[in-house]
Amino acid sequence: MKRLVILGGGTAGTMVANKLRASLPAHELHITVVDRDDAHHYQPGYLFMPFGIYNTSDIVRSRHRFLADGVDLVLTEIDRVDAAYKTVHLADGRTLGYDYLVIASGVAPRPDATPGMQGALWGNKIHEFYSLPGAQALTEAMRRFRGGRLVVHITEMPIKCPVAPMEFTFLADDWLRKHGIRERTDVTYVTPLDGAFTKPVASRELATALVDRQIALETDFAVEQIDNDTSELVSFDGRRIGFDLLVTVPLNMGADYVARSGLGDELNLVPCDQHTMVSLEHPDIYVLGDAGTLQTSKAGSVAHFAVDVFVHNFIDEFNGRPATHGFDGHANCFIESGNRKGMLLDFNYTTEPFTGNFPMPVVGPFKLLKETRLNHIGKLAFRWIYWNMLLPGRPIPMIPTAMSLAGKRVEQDVTPSGTGMPTAVAPSSPPPPPRPARPKLETKPLASARPAKPSAAPPQARPAPVAAASTRPAVDSTATDVLPTPIIPKF
Amino acid sequence: MPTTLIAGRPIDVNDEGFLTAYDQWDEKLGAELAHLIGIEMTDAHWGPIRFLRADFPGRGETATLRRASTVGGFPIKELFELFPLKPAKKMAYIAGLPKPKGCV
Numbered sequence: 001m002k003r004l005v006i007l008g009g010g011t012a013g014t015m016v017a018n019k020l021r022a023s024l025p026a027h028e029l030h031i032t033v034v035d036r037d038d039a040h041h042y043q044p045g046y047l048f049m050p051f052g053i054y055n056t057s058d059i060v061r062s063r064h065r066f067l068a069d070g071v072d073l074v075l076t077e078i079d080r081v082d083a084a085y086k087t088v089h090l091a092d093g094r095t096l097g098y099d100y101l102v103i104a105s106g107v108a109p110r111p112d113a114t115p116g117m118q119g120a121l122w123g124n125k126i127h128e129f130y131s132l133p134g135a136q137a138l139t140e141a142m143r144r145f146r147g148g149r150l151v152v153h154i155t156e157m158p159i160k161c162p163v164a165p166m167e168f169t170f171l172a173d174d175w176l177r178k179h180g181i182r183e184r185t186d187v188t189y190v191t192p193l194d195g196a197f198t199k200p201v202a203s204r205e206l207a208t209a210l211v212d213r214q215i216a217l218e219t220d221f222a223v224e225q226i227d228n229d230t231s232e233l234v235s236f237d238g239r240r241i242g243f244d245l246l247v248t249v250p251l252n253m254g255a256d257y258v259a260r261s262g263l264g265d266e267l268n269l270v271p272c273d274q275h276t277m278v279s280l281e282h283p284d285i286y287v288l289g290d291a292g293t294l295q296t297s298k299a300g301s302v303a304h305f306a307v308d309v310f311v312h313n314f315i316d317e318f319n320g321r322p323a324t325h326g327f328d329g330h331a332n333c334f335i336e337s338g339n340r341k342g343m344l345l346d347f348n349y350t351t352e353p354f355t356g357n358f359p360m361p362v363v364g365p366f367k368l369l370k371e372t373r374l375n376h377i378g379k380l381a382f383r384w385i386y387w388n389m390l391l392p393g394r395p396i397p398m399i400p401t402a403m404s405l406a407g408k409r410v411e412q413d414v415t416p417s418g419t420g421m422p423t424a425v426a427p428s429s430p431p432p433p434p435r436p437a438r439p440k441l442e443t444k445p446l447a448s449a450r451p452a453k454p455s456a457a458p459p460q461a462r463p464a465p466v467a468a469a470s471t472r473p474a475v476d477s478t479a480t481d482v483l484p485t486p487i488i489p490k491f
Numbered sequence: 492m493p494t495t496l497i498a499g500r501p502i503d504v505n506d507e508g509f510l511t512a513y514d515q516w517d518e519k520l521g522a523e524l525a526h527l528i529g530i531e532m533t534d535a536h537w538g539p540i541r542f543l544r545a546d547f548p549g550r551g552e553t554a555t556l557r558r559a560s561t562v563g564g565f566p567i568k569e570l571f572e573l574f575p576l577k578p579a580k581k582m583a584y585i586a587g588l589p590k591p592k593g594c595v
């Protein structure tokens with residue numbers, strides 16, 4: 001009998017456990033899930049709490065109730081993974097040996113990472129909604145708010161659910177209007193990105209939505225600290241933005257045990273293959289959900305699609321067949337836009353979000369990147385779908401694992417041009433190449449999207465200075481059509 | 492994707508002007524790219540640029556400011572002084588690497 005240990009019993013860990021339990025008998029694969037507590041949070045619900053739409057009881061369920069029979073749940077803090085000895089050390093002193101390990105411990109907000117965030121104003125004028133206590137405290141703060149400067153702020157990318165701060169802004173605008181204090185409130189959206197969102201078409205549509213609501217947009221803002229004396233956000237380039245209520249999304253980082261185990265990058269994210277979610281360093285470790293380095297949104301929908309791919313491959317390899325599925329980076333996110341409307345984004349590694357109809361051309365019924373009542377209903381339905389279909393591992397109706405272009409209004413001229421680097425590894429799909437059979441446990445992943453990496457240095461130490469890059473002479477382009485003058489980017 | 496003459500050499504770039512081939516870069520070209528955007532390279536500038544170059548091949552992604560600071564040891568504040576206003580983007584340009592992704 002083989003042993004699978006799943007670290008984290010949140011969205012991804014629960015789905016993996018349930019899907020594999022349904023496909024592989026317990027006498028062939030023993031499945032253990034480790035999490036620190038028995039409270040599973042429906043995190044998308046945090047967004048709605050400050051506006052009184054959901055309360056705590058809508059959001060929290062018992063973790064074990066969502067795990068299939070035949071899955072062991074161990075409730076304790078994970079202390080460390082010893083990948084060489086295939087052992088997980090738990091904080092209570094127990095150890096768990098494994099043949100396969102799934103890292104699904106997600107990311108969490110780290111307000112302590114920004115100087116001044118948890119200063120005197122924390123919980124008073126400075127709030128966040130990426131944790132349950134944070135969303136609860138913000139609910140109170142919204143009730144007390146009487147107008148002034150409301151600033152919604154993203155500390156640094158990546159964050160899970162990158163549209164959530166925008167949704168918060170739209171909902172706040174709507175809420176302030178309904179409470180008659182919108183006139184007395186300046187709303188500012190502050191982002192480290194160079195636009196309202198990451199991808200051009202979505203950025204354009206969302207920027208328009210901000211303008212329509214008279215919400216100011218402050219871009220390229222890399223926060224250095226929060227000045228608690230003057231109630232200001234301060235950027236590295238010296239800009240200052242004052243607030244009466246700051247709703248920030250703190251830095252999101254993977255779990256500390258990832259760093260202690262030497263498995264993570266500078267954000268404690270575990271580098272993994274873009275299509276197979278296999279750890280780049282350890283072929284018996286898989287990374288699912290927010291915990292890894294997939295270059296797509298960190299979202300429940302992404303976790304769902306990626307888990308689908310992983311489970312197919314895992315079962316095939318477990319049974320000695322080659323694994324043939326590859327993940328395309330598919331993300332499908334409803335954006336709540338206030339006034340009981342919503343928008344919808346659907347994209348993957350290579351196709352940015354476009355306007356159009358979803359999932360079917362013309363008839364939809366959902367509209368991509370347009371505000372409609374039905375999109376809002378889709379968003380609210382997601383909570384039911386999450387508990388009743390997603391976690392138990394059932395397919396979501398109408399939404400395929402791989403993204404489809406059907407119904408999308410593809411705009412060629414706006415495709416981001418800054419991503420090409422042929423020697424490197426901008427994920428290429430769809431459809432991703434099938435992965436050759438991988439003998440279990442012995443070898444490196446064969447079709448890694450990236451070469452094995454040299455460094456994931458522990459973030460603490462200041463390393464030795466980097467030597468001058470290789471002395472190998474640079475090669476010239478072989479192109480024959482050469483423009484006489486360089487193209488200089490706009491900065 | 493266009494090819495342009497930079498420092499007398501034909502170099503492949505994308506529509507925005509960022510290099511698309513890791514191998515076509517050397518420090519002489521880096522100095523010229525810096526010059527094009529109004530930066531004269533000093534030892535202080537070369538430190539983070541060399542870090543970005545060395546870090547890229549294994550990861551296939553340009554290091555973020557956070558990575559340059561926590562892994563490379565170059566404080567973000569300093570990077571803003573050396574490469575004013577948009578350090579991440581400017582460093583990537585000078586290092587001949589893709590623009591750091593805004594993330595998704």
Ligand SMILES: Cc1cc2nc3c(=O)[nH]c(=O)nc-3n(C[C@H](O)[C@H](O)[C@H](O)COP(=O)(O)OP(=O)(O)OC[C@H]3O[C@@H](n4cnc5c(N)ncnc54)[C@H](O)[C@@H]3O)c2cc1C
Pocket residue numbers: 007008009010011012013034035036037042043044045046047076077078079104105106107129130131160161164255256257288289290291298299300301302303333334
């Ligand atoms: C405000 C907000 C709104 C969102 N809205 C949406 C949305 O509309 N649509 C959408 O698709 N997604 C949304 N998301 C994102 C979605 O919730 C996450 O992407 C998803 O939950 C990721 O699943 P995961 O399994 O990777 O991590 P999680 O579900 O976070 O699970 C990680 C688990 O690991 C456990 N863990 C971590 N470290 C340890 C340790 N050391 N010891 C023991 N246990 C540990 C944690 O307790 C947790 O249960 C939203 C998120 C937030 C915060």
